[in-house]
Amino acid sequence: MRMKRAHARKATNVSLSAALVEEARELDINLSREFEEHLAALVRERRADRWRAENKKAIEAYVKFFERHGIWNEDEREW
Numbered sequence: 001m002r003m004k005r006a007h008a009r010k011a012t013n014v015s016l017s018a019a020l021v022e023e024a025r026e027l028d029i030n031l032s033r034e035f036e037e038h039l040a041a042l043v044r045e046r047r048a049d050r051w052r053a054e055n056k057k058a059i060e061a062y063v064k065f066f067e068r069h070g071i072w073n074e075d076e077r078e079w
Contacts (some may be wrong), residue, residue: 014035024031052059071077 016031021031024034
């Protein structure tokens with residue numbers, strides 16, 4: 001589910017090691033910002049994995065087509 005607005009926030013509870021949280025605070029680490037950035041990266045990665053899995057057959061067919069037929073203007077390319 002995508003957020004409707006970038007600034008929309010939702011309070012949530014997360015259980016973390018007390019010692020780790022204390023050390024992060026001593027190092028002036030913003031837990032909310034860091035967690036959100038890492039979670040966003042994980043969500044992007046999982047979406048990409050899901051997309052690849054859902055489109056695996058189409059991707060394989062696409063690759064096979066070009067293996068058989070080549071690129072339409074391959075003779076004209078200079079790179």
